[in-house]
Amino acid sequence: MSKLSKWMLPGLLALFLIFGCKPIKNNYLWQNEIIYFLLIDRFHNGDPTNDRGNNPASHVTYDGTNPEALKTYQGGDLQGVIQRLDYLDSLGITAIWLSPFFDNSDSDFVGWWPYHGYHPVDFYSVDEHFGTIADLKELVNEAHRRGIKILFDMVFNQVAANHPWVTDPGKKDWFHRTSEGTFFPITDWFDQAQIERGALHGMPDLNTENPEVVDYLTQMSQFWIDQTGCDGFRLDAVKHVNPSFWDHFNRTIHQKYGNRFFVIGEIFWGEPERLTPYLDLDFNALFDIPGYYAIKNTFGQGGSIGDLSDFRKQADHDYNSYPMATLIDNHDVVRFNVGIQSHADAKQNLALNYLLTSPGIPVLYYGTEIGLPGGPLENPITGDPQDYVNRLMFPDSLNLRESRILEETSALIRLRKSSPALTKSPLFEIYKDWGVYAFLRGNIDEQLLVVLNNAATSETVSFAMKNDRYAFTGLGDEVWGSGGMIATGDSIWVTLQPFSAAVWSVDVAVVTANPWTDFTERYTGDYQVAIFKYAQSELSPDDLAIAGDFTNWKPKHFPTQVDGDTLKMQVPLRPGSYRYKLVLNNRDWISDPLARFQEADPYGGQNSVIEIP
Template structure:
């Protein structure tokens, strides 16, 4: 009888494991991944409900939902992405379509769906070998959160941030007037950690994007990350430290957060390609990247929901956008692409940069597909070292090398066709190359020196042979 009971208990345990949200878990998020970033409310409305939405109101709900993401997983996968990052799903106060004004950290926002919808999204993603990253806020709440009135000692005294060079003010001030958690209160930290673990336990998500990291003291970020990693060692944490200084961002690596969104590289791409300031900005960004201790876990992006769309300032948006995507897909770190980039969706400052997605593919869509495929097929673009190549005022290039394989990214920044000749930092025995994007491209390698004629505002991904 005891043996039958033991067997029965064992079988039940196995069944529960199979049916658990983590049963279909995929490989941990890492350097080989490519992330597609979605503002859920603006992506796809697949499950109309009774909750109010008005697409004409740029600062209100537009109707996008979790079911809408589920129905577009195959599309996202077809672009080459292996993971999605979605804006916060927690219940928000009126107007919080973006998810950053929480009023209940344990409930899914009804405009987006419910907890079962979120679980199904994770399950469906995992079935496709894709991973899911939830956006999580541990710095603040919405102004209407009950805690603001019921637990005033959970928050710092109300004070706006007026001096962004005063780190204490940045950490304790009310960002955009939002109530700022006081993590020095043990009850606050316990609540935030329990909340975060609850979402992982319930849904089986694969990672968190941590919002407003530089507004939380490192001591408490460390406690938070340690608690997550203690239960889920392979769980991926990527932080937002909105700052142009790589050294400042790297200072947060001690907290246990795996990687950070690479804002210095964002500024470099923007200045060189969107603002035509020459190659120096991009070159400085590449050099500053050497300060990162986990460079291949950083997030490389060209725009997001907090800055104007990359194409918004350009007269010829497609050419420059394709160059920017070529950088993102060949650079160190994990590429992160904001929804709509694949169709050159325009948009200015917030909220204009959060327009509704349009599912009409164009030339940029196909370019992105080809670039993600190139990244996946060439390990040096994922794991390789990086060496800048000086091309003067009208060019930008670097070489990625890993275990004997080497690829050069080259951009013609000018408005005219131009011949470039340059010496490879690592010449080895290379005697020829193939352009992985356009095999018809011709050029030569002689004694470690490459010569190639390039078209205006073009990019080249040269596989050395």
């Protein structure tokens, strides 16, 4: 590594002025946190006497061969979380989001038990499988003693099918019902009124326009804050509740407990623009679900760094500097490592490198830090839903692989916590191509150059020492990873091992407010060209595009030749298995008639599948 002389001292100041000029929305009080999300039932069994709760049928031990058992309680409880607090403290996380602890139904719902906590029957008590209010208070106190904050998961959209209110004549108006008094399903996922009032997964839908219901839920929430001293709420199913409810609820809570009381909303849409209606409702942060898809597609499903950057650009516009909680997986999706045929652990580690070196409030799903396995959301043979396979019990002891992944994840968390630049500053792009991403994070004290290599091959790239956007004035030590950096003439050369990241301390003068750089058309060594054929004489090459995991599901054009009545499109792809559709005339999304494999898409149609060996 060669060091440069600091020939432009104003660099730090310029960077600060550019990075610092952006207005910060809401409050950033939680930007230093790293949140760990755990399902109480699946983390640790601290008290075997409560495993069967009020109904012995609620618990079937999972032994590795009976996945259906994962539809029942597995024994985890609040005492278990308390016993594992030292583990979480050493992992380095600073806050825990607990799955809902409310007393759940004592019976199953069409074969599924409410171990996850989202089917409450009593909002004022703790489920008997999880423990007592005393356990909950002890957990908050013990966490606080270690400097760890606690978020409760609040369920306001629905209750269990056998909640006593459902049959209470006095509570008839507490639910959204048809004129016949029945609940109705959500059938049109583009009809917002239906999304807010329909029965999600068949559960009775609370009438959150009714002032009695609003008061009940608000007072109940205050009860739990007053009882336990918890630090915030994760608010479930936000898009299924009327925005005016959230506006009122969040402002009421913040008025009484201050803006530091953290309320984070879950709006499960994949498109950044669908989050914008929720930006002015006084949440402290929202989950970056669209960002989850971009991360998964780029680091796990063959997407280019260009796709990730395109997402960032769109989100930067749509989120308008709103604080976002970032993630690589959670309990509602497959674990990151599912469906990745090769280098799954290395790819997950790189995704975590990106998560912990980029802006946002990182949220880790329990087990991700040890590479806990999962499976498809639908059983590939029966087609039945099986989200529970991504919710295995956290193991009591770790094998060598799990220990290694844990050490890598802990080290990354230490890196983020040791560098305020990684938590507080925006991202400024220096270089991007199909597989390599270089960006700056910086503040007045510290400037860092982060470089990621998303290829299965060792890669060397070069970029200008100085151009019309920035000027490097000094290259310092490598503070993370084991890359190589050399400055020659007017260029900086960086070499990175496969699926790896490195961070260098640098001095840079940034001379533009535009954080986006031009895309460099450079393939990494692991790209191959796949040919997609489409026989349709009236289409011109411009009329054919492709969208898939590997384009973050944005239609993309590639070089296309006409051969008789067949169009031949050349698409660069890296080894892996990918889902895609052809897009005709910028309008019609169809499965590929020539694909060897097809599989169901989430909308009742079919995705084509291509395997690149």
